[in-house]
Amino acid sequence: MEYLLDFWGNTGFGLADYRHFIMIAVGIVFIYLGIVKHYEPLLLVPIGFGILMGNVPVFKGLGLGIYESGSVLSYLYFGVHQGIYPPLIFLGIGAMTDFSYMLAQPRLMLLGAAAQVGIFLTFLAALAMGFLPREAASIGIIGGADGPTAIFLSAKLAPHLVGPIAIAAYSYMALVPVIQPPIMYLLTTREERLIRMPDPRPVSRREKIIFPVIGFLSCCFLAPAALPLLGMLFFGNLLKECLVADRLALTARTALIDIVTILLGITVGASTQADVFLTAKSVGIFLLGAASFMVATASGILFAKLVNVFATNKINPILGAAGVSAVPDSARVVQLVGNREDPGNYLLMHAMAPNIAGVIGSAIGAGVLWSFMM
Template sequence: MDLLLQFLTNTGYCLADYRNILMIGVGIVFVYLAIAKEYEPLLLLPIGFGVILGNIPFFKGFGIGIYEANSVLHYLYFGVTTGIYPSIVFLGLGAMTDFSFLLSNPKLMLLGAAAQMGIFFTLLSALALGFMPNEASSIAIIGGADGPTSIFLTAKLAPELIGPIAIAAYSYMALIPIIQPPIMKLLTTENERKIRMPDLREVSKKERLIFPIVGMLLCCFLAPASIPLLGPFFFGNIMKESGVVERLAQTARTSIIDTATIFLGLTVGASTQGDVFLNPRSVGIFLLGAVAFSIATASGLLFAKFMNLFLKSKINPLLGAAGVSAVPGSAREVHMMGLKTDPTNYLLMHAMACNSSGVIGSAICAGILWSFNIGG
């Protein structure tokens, strides 16, 4: 009987507290949204399952939890804390990205840059609320709506905040269909949403080959700290465009990025143990993340309207909302909003140009923020 009682006291049923139950509920909601609503299932399903897994109570000291040395989850989490997984994801993204849309209309690159204003506004807000500079920088990057970039920068500056920042970044990416449409409707008129974009010109192979090399040199010389992200990104792209290493490019955009995404999502989710994750700082991060993402969306929209003051050929302001880095979610949402206003107005390819620019922009911002904190 004593052995039975000892066993029962060491089960998760006896060790659980309200924080574990609450976080398991959050994980179940994420899994539900991924399966039933199909909100970014590639992200939310592994993260949601990881949240459930990470909040199963266990007896401390047996090397089970993600924060216990020599546990399996701890070793898998190493790819998050060192920034390995984000770099691998960027390699795969580069091998999937087609810059033809951006090269055919380079001024759309400005919308990707404008959308990064949410990052710097949130940086100032976080500093005003008392966060340390390294923590404020990690929180601010949520405004780029780029999960891997957020994780990479946080791993370098504020590793203790990886859980809440990663969950916030991926949550807002998944909730794009809920967050962005009201902002797009509020800041644009019906006539603006009906603006048609000109047909894209054909981009030569030579241009597509030159761009990743020139882009890497320009961006990495500007922000050398972005090399771990943009280096693999542009390398993946030149593999794709060269046509001579198709097997490598195919592996990068399928097996490699899928493997990194699985372990990234699962371990980030598992890192949200209730006793570590649930605190007032996490709530503040979530609120600031929502502000950052909303301002980033609004900045892109408003800058597109500002550009139209000087352009003969007007830009559909909706494209500004695709300037955030959430590929391809925000581009798809811009396209859907355009179709709701005019069923014959196709904006997807133009939105993807802004989207790809946003990926580069958020990585540069991460490099700049990391440089500031190194210098400090």
């Protein structure tokens, strides 16, 4: 009996407490949302399974936990807490993104800039709630709905909060189809949602090749701290558009980004160990993240309505919701809402302009916050 009791005490069942089972339930919910509801399955399925891996109780000192030096998971997690994975994700995003929608309609870029208001308002709210400045800056970036940027900034400024910030950012990215439509309906009239946008002008190949260079230099001279993210984003896009490095562009937007997404998802999920993750700060981060994302969505919509006061060519204000960085899900949600009002209204190509601008804007916002916290 003594041996049986010793064996039981060495198992996960004997080592677990209620917090582990809460986190395991959260992991199962993430997997369910990814598989059954198709909410960002490429992110939620790895993160959900990583949460399961991180919440199987193990003995300290065996080199198994993600926070134990020398463990396999800690080596894989190195790419998260040193900010290596996010720039590689940005490289893949750049290699699969067509910037021509943004170049054809420059005024829609302003909607992406306006949506970044959520980042700075949440930064101030986090400070008011008692978070340290570096923690508040990391939390604020959740409003951009940009998981890689949130991970990158928190790894640099508040590494102890990477887990809850990453989970919050990716959760709200996955819930874009749930969170954004009610805000669109609340802030716009049916007449506004029926506005049809003119066809964008054709963009030449020369413009597509020149823009990554000009865009990179302009953005990084403005916010040098954003260089690792924006450098890889614009480099990936140059590989795509130059047409002489197809193999590199193909690798960046397929094999490389898939491998990095798997590693990032599993390790971010595993970092949510119950004894580290379930704290009052984590709850505050989730609440602030939700508020930040909703404010960012509302800011883009309200700015579009403001532009319409002075513009002769009206902007469909729901395009402002695509100003957050959840590419391309926010643009798809705009298309679905617009198409529901008018089946012949195609807004996807227009929504991609503020959506791409939002990616760039959130990276610049992260660079600005990082430079102020140095």
